[in-house]
Amino acid sequence: MRVLQVSAEIFPLLKTGGLADVTGALPAALASAGCEVRVLLPGFPAIRAGLQGEQAVGRFTLPWGETVGVLAGTLPAVGGAADQPVRAYVLDAPGLYDRAGNPYEDAQRRPYADNHRRFAALGWAAERLAHGLDPAWAPHLVHGHDWHAGLAPACLKLSAGKPVPCIHTVHNLAYQGVFPAETFGELGLPASAFQVEGLEFYGQLSFMKAGLYYADRITTVSVTYSHEIQTPEQGFGLDGLLRTRRGDLCGILNAVDTAIWNPATDVHIPRHYSAEHLAGKSHCKAALQQEAGLAVSKQAPLFTVVSRLTEQKGLNLVLAGIDTVVEGGGQLLVLGSGDHELESAFAHAAQRHAGSVALRVGYDEPLAHRIFAGSDITLVPSRFEPCGLTQMYGLLYGSLPLVRAVGGLADTVVDADLATLEDGTATGIVFANFSEAHYRHAVRRALALYRQPRTWSRVRQTGMHQDFGWTRSARQYHALYQSVLTDFARAHP
Ligand code: ADP
Ligand code: GLC
Numbered sequence: 001m002r003v004l005q006v007s008a009e010i011f012p013l014l015k016t017g018g019l020a021d022v023t024g025a026l027p028a029a030l031a032s033a034g035c036e037v038r039v040l041l042p043g044f045p046a047i048r049a050g051l052q053g054e055q056a057v058g059r060f061t062l063p064w065g066e067t068v069g070v071l072a073g074t075l076p077a078v079g080g081a082a083d084q085p086v087r088a089y090v091l092d093a094p095g096l097y098d099r100a101g102n103p104y105e106d107a108q109r110r111p112y113a114d115n116h117r118r119f120a121a122l123g124w125a126a127e128r129l130a131h132g133l134d135p136a137w138a139p140h141l142v143h144g145h146d147w148h149a150g151l152a153p154a155c156l157k158l159s160a161g162k163p164v165p166c167i168h169t170v171h172n173l174a175y176q177g178v179f180p181a182e183t184f185g186e187l188g189l190p191a192s193a194f195q196v197e198g199l200e201f202y203g204q205l206s207f208m209k210a211g212l213y214y215a216d217r218i219t220t221v222s223v224t225y226s227h228e229i230q231t232p233e234q235g236f237g238l239d240g241l242l243r244t245r246r247g248d249l250c251g252i253l254n255a256v257d258t259a260i261w262n263p264a265t266d267v268h269i270p271r272h273y274s275a276e277h278l279a280g281k282s283h284c285k286a287a288l289q290q291e292a293g294l295a296v297s298k299q300a301p302l303f304t305v306v307s308r309l310t311e312q313k314g315l316n317l318v319l320a321g322i323d324t325v326v327e328g329g330g331q332l333l334v335l336g337s338g339d340h341e342l343e344s345a346f347a348h349a350a351q352r353h354a355g356s357v358a359l360r361v362g363y364d365e366p367l368a369h370r371i372f373a374g375s376d377i378t379l380v381p382s383r384f385e386p387c388g389l390t391q392m393y394g395l396l397y398g399s400l401p402l403v404r405a406v407g408g409l410a411d412t413v414v415d416a417d418l419a420t421l422e423d424g425t426a427t428g429i430v431f432a433n434f435s436e437a438h439y440r441h442a443v444r445r446a447l448a449l450y451r452q453p454r455t456w457s458r459v460r461q462t463g464m465h466q467d468f469g470w471t472r473s474a475r476q477y478h479a480l481y482q483s484v485l486t487d488f489a490r491a492h493p
Contacts, residue, residue, distance in 0.1 A: 001034065001035050001036065001140055001141070001478075001481055001482070001485070002035075002036045002038075002137065002138070002139045002140045002141075003030065003035050003036065003037045003038075003139055003140070003141050003142075003143055003481065004037075004038055004039075004040055004089075004126060004129055004130065004139035004141070004142045004143065005023060005026060005027060005037055005038070005039045005040070005143050005144075005145070006039075006040045006122060006123075006126045006142060006143065006144040006145065006149040006152050007019065007023040007039065007040075007041065007144070007145040007146070007148065007149055008041070008042055008103055008104075008119070008122070008145075008146070008148035008149070009023060009103065010023045010024045010039060010041060010047070010075065010088075011023070011024030011025070011078075011079075011257075012024065012050070012076060012078050012079075013041075013046050013047050013049075013050040013075065013076070014041075014044055014046045014047055014103065015365075016102060016103065016104075016308075016363075017308055018171070018254070018387065018388070018389045019145060019146060019171045019172075021254075021257065021389055022145075022171070022221070022254050022389075023039070023145055024078075024079070024081075024257070025079065025080055025081075025255070025256075025257040025470055026470075026474070026477070027039060027081060027086040028079070028080040028081035028083075028084065028086065028470075029080060029255070029257075029470035029471070029473070029474035030474050030477060030478065031084060032470075032471070032474060033471075033474040033475050033477070033478040034478060035477075035478060035481065037086070038086070038087045038088065038089060038137065038139070039075070039086060039087075039088045039089070040088070040089045040090075040091075040122065040125055040126055040129060041088060041089070041090050041091070042090075042091050042093075042096070042097050042103070042118065042119075042121070042122055042148075043071070043090045043091045043092050043093055043094065043096075043097045043098075044097045044098075044103055045097070045098055047090055048090065048092075048098075050075065050076055051071065051073040051074075051075070051088060051090050052073050052074045052075070052076065052085075053073045053074055054071050054072070054073040054090075055071065055072050055073065056069055056070075056071055056092075057069075057070045057071060057072045057089065057133065057134045058070055058128075058133045058134065060124070060125070060128045060133060062117070062120070062121055062124060062188070063120070063124070063186060063187060063188025064117060064186045064188075066093070066095070066096075066117075068091055068092060068093040068096070068121060068125075069091075069092035069093070070089050070090070070091060070092065070125060070128070070129070070133060070134070071089065071090045071091075071092050072087065072088070072089055072090075072134065073087075073088055073090065074086065074087055074088065075088050078259075078260065079257040079259040079260040080257045080258075080259045080260075080470065082259065089125070089129060089134070091121055091122065091125050093121060096114070096117065096118045096121055097118065099112065115177070115179070116177075116179040116183040116186065116187065116205075116207075117186060119147070119148045119149075119150075119151060119177060119207060120151050120186070120187050120188070122148060122149060122151070122152070123149065123150070123151025123152040123154065123155045123207075123210075124151070124155050124188065126142050126144065126149070126152035126155065126156070127152065127155035127156050127159050127161070130142055130156060130161070130164040131159070131161035131162070131164070132161075139164065140164070140165075140485060141164065141165050141166065141167065141481055141484060141485060142156060142164060142165070142166040142167070143166070143167045143168075143169065143477075143481075144166065144167070144168050144169070144211060144215070145168075145169050145171060146169070146170065146171045146172065146175065146208070147175055147176050147177035147206075147207040147208040147211065148177065148207070149168070149211065150168065150177060150206075150207035150208050150209070150210045150211030150212075151187065151207055151210050151211075152166060152168075152211070153166045153168055153210065153211055153213075153214035153215040153216075154189055154193060154198075154199060154210040154211075154213075154214045155188075155189070156214070157214045158189050158190055158193060158214075163488070163492055165216045165484045165485060165487075165488040166214075166215050166216055167215055167216065167217045167218070167219060167480065167481070167484060168211035168212060168215035168217075168218050168219075169218075169219045169220070169221065170208070170211075170212070170218065170219070170220045170221070170225075170229065170386065171221055171386055171387075172312075172386050173208065173229050173234070173235070173236045173238060173386070174236060174312060174384070175208075176201075176206050176207065176208035176209070176236065176238075177206060177207030177208055178201060178204050178205070178206045178207075178208075179204060179205055179206075179207075180204055180205075181194070181200075181203060181204055181205060183205065184205050187205075193210075197213075198210075198213060199213060199214075201237065201238075202237065206238075208238065209238060209241065212238060212241055212242065212245065213241065215248075216248065216484050216487070216488065217248045217249075217250075217480060217484055218242075218245060218248055218249045218250075219249070219250055219251065219252050219477075219480070220249070220250075220251045220252075220386060221251070221252070221253065221254045221386045221387035221408060222251050222253050222254070222386060222387045222407050222408030222410075222411045222412075223250075223251035223253065223411055224251070224406070224407050224408065224410045224411050225251060225385075225386045225387065225407040225408060226249055226250060226251035227251075228384070228406070228407060229242050230242045230243045230246060230249075234384055250480070252473050252476045252477060252480070253387065253408065253411055253412070253473055254387040254389060254392075254408065254473065255392075255468050255469055255470040255471075255472070255473045255474075256389065256392050256393065256396065256468040256469065256470070257470065258396070258468070258469050261369075261372075261393050261396060261397075262396065263280070263281070263284075263372075263373055263396070263397050263398070266369055266373065268365075268366040268369035268370060269284055269369055269370055269373040270283060270284055270287045270370070270373075271283040271284055271287075271373075273373075273398075274464075275398070275461055275464035275465055278398065281373065281374075281397075281398055282298060284370065284373035284374040285298070285302060285373075285374040285375075285376070286298070286374075287370070287374065288302070288333070288370055288371060288373070288374025288375070289302065289331070289374070291370070292333050292358040292360065293354075293355070293358050294331050294333065294355060294356065294358050295331070295355045295356065297331075299329070300329055300330055300331045300356075301328075301329070301330045301331070301376045301377060301446070301447060301450040302330070302331045302332075302333065302374065302375050302376045302377070303325055303330055303331065303332045303333075303375070303376070303377045303379055303402075303443075303446075304332070304333045304334070304335075304371050304372075304374075304375035304377070304378055304379065304399065305318060305332075305333070305334040305335065305336060305378075305379045305380075306335045306336070306368045306371055306372070306378075306390050306393075307334075307335075307336045307380075307390065308336060308337070308338045309336040309337060309338035309339045309342040309343060309346075310338050310339055310342075311339070311383065312382055312383055312384060312385070313380070313381075313382050313383075314380075314381035314382045314383050314404060314434065314439075315336075315342050315346075316342075317381045317434070317436060317439040318332070318334070318379055318381060318439075319342075319345050319346065319349065320436040320439065320440070321436070321439050321440050321443045322349050322353065322357060324440045324443045324444060324447075325356075325357075325443055325447075326353050326356050326357065328443070328444065328447035329447070330356075330443075330447060330450075331356050331357065331358075332349075332353075332356070332357045332358070333357075333358045333359075333360070333371060333375070334346050334358070334359045334360070335359075335360045335362075335364060335367055335368060335371055336360075336361070337361055337362050337363050343359075343361055346359040347359050347361075372390075372393045372394060372396075372397035372399055373397055375394065375397070375399035376399055376400065376450065377394075377399060377400050377401075377402050377429075377446050377450075378390055378391060378393070378394025378399045378400070378401045378402070379401075379402050379403075380394075380401060380402070380403045380404070380409055381402070381403065381404045381431070381434075381439050381442075382403070382404055382406060382407070382409060383404075383406070383434055384406055384407055385403075385404075385406050385407035385408055385409050386407050386408060387407065387408030387411075387412075388403070388407065388408045388409050388412070391403050391408075391409055391412055391413055391428070392412055392466075392468045394428075394463075395412070395413070395427055395428070395463035395464065395466050395468070396463075396464060396466070396468060397464075398460050398463065398464050400427070400428045400429065400446065400449075400456075400459060400460060400463060401413045401427070401428040401429070401463075402428060402429040402430075402431075402442055402443065402446050403428060403429070403430055403431075404430070404431055404432070404434060404439075405430050405431065405432050406434075409430075410430070412466075412468075413427055413428040413430055414426050414427045414428065414430070414462075415428065415429060415430035416428065416429060416445075416449060416455075416459055421455060421458075421459070424458070424462060425462065426459045426462060427459060427462050427463040427466065428459070428463065429442050429445050429446050429449070430442075
């Protein structure tokens with residue numbers, strides 16, 4: 001079965017968050033499950049620079065008259081894909097993608113004014129490839145990720161070519177790719193698409209809605225999130241459509257590329273360790289404390305955050321709980337970038353509690369690995385969380401996650417209470433309500449658990465033995481692909 005995966009980011013070439021980890025791991029995981037996956041990516045400079053064995057495949061003209069090329073090549077062989085490098089198609093369109101700033105925003109963090117064109121190009125490229133642009137390879141099915149790929153299902157459904165089924169995966173409904181109505185004319189879609197039964201969204205147009213409306217099936221990155229987005233609280237205005245489509249919507253939990261995230265083999269950490277041989281973890285902790293300017297202390301529980309600094313991640317709770325951490329003899333290390341107010345609030349706390357609180361601003365992949373290895377508690381108190389990967393990295397690295405019971409966090413962490421401690425299923429600390437009081441109480445519970453070394457190490461062992469590998473989720477995607485293809489063959493005999 002040939003699958004074209006469409007996304008804006010992919011690890012290791014371009015990553016702003018968990019989307020890249022997932023799209024980077026899926027092709028190899030799906031290959032093991034029996035699919036032949038190729039990926040389609042915008043030609044951002046980092047992607048162009050990493051593409052190996054580049055060859056021109058063809059050219060096509062976009063609805064606004066610009067002609068772009070499609071290149072084919074392979075991605076660097078890393079992680080689970082080390083044995084079988086992934087084949088990639090990349091849009092050769094420097095006018096659209098070669099910009100200073102991140103993939104979506106300029107250096108002043110303003111979305112690029114032509115984002116509708118930049119990502120419509122991705123949708124039309126998927127359609128062109130599905131309809132034979134590369135004479136040597138065409139997909140049976142197109143699988144797009146997040147709003148950046150949202151137009152692909154609309155292009156596929158509304159173009160003249162033979163029908164090709166498509167799946168749209170929601171990694172985060174908070175980001176929708178909403179553009180003014182005036183841009184619709186540039187998208188190359190029939191006027192009938194600009195209506196409620198289409199991609200119109202409160203007088204504007206939404207790429208995410210296009211994905212949700214036109215895809216044959218919709219997936220989310222955890223089961224709980226697939227239910228949450230059907231409610232007004234978490235539906236971001238799309239819950240009505242999602243309720244209508246609930247029969248075509250399911251959750252498939254993200255997983256971890258354990259060839260990259262494994263403390264026994266991790267190339268970024270100072271000492272390797274495993275659940276059976278934990279000695280190296282103390283070394284990693286001491287090294288991290290030293291590196292971050294924290295007091296080097298075995299006794300002090302080290303709370304850590306590795307995160308985009310945004311509203312979603314509940315970092316105001318982390319700020320409000322700093323006194324509880326410090327008064328309880330703990331330390332806090334934050335690695336993140338994003339919201340400037342959050343950055344300066346953490347910087348201020350680090351000054352006030354020098355030696356106990358530290359902040360590293362920026363995006364630093366190797367440091368993230370060293371943090372999970374040195375950390376005792378991974379904080380993820382999110383307001384909402386489609387899946388979340390850092391709590392899983394924390395579990396595998398022996399850093400107990402402290403999370404809010406929402407989305408994928410609720411699906412991956414088992415709260416340590418009397419019952420779960422007794423039956424040996426506890427893996428972390430989970431709190432329910434998004435409030436400072438509930439968060440502080442969770443921190444106090446983590447501190448208390450840390451003071452009971454035998455119980456602590458039992459919970460940590462359970463966490464480190466969790467199976468978060470891709471095998472199970474890849475099988476679920478494979479089964480979904482098969483069922484879509486079967487339904488499709490029946491509907492289009
Ligand atoms: P999201 O995709 O919402 O940001 P996830 O938990 O799914 O959240 O994924 C975040 C990914 O980005 C993880 O791989 C995490 O390690 C990484 N990450 C986040 N912030 C940073 C940072 N400042 N430096 C390095 N890695 C980071
Ligand atoms: C999004 C979500 C995060 C999820 C990631 C990968 O960025 O915010 O929860 O883990 O996508 O699916």
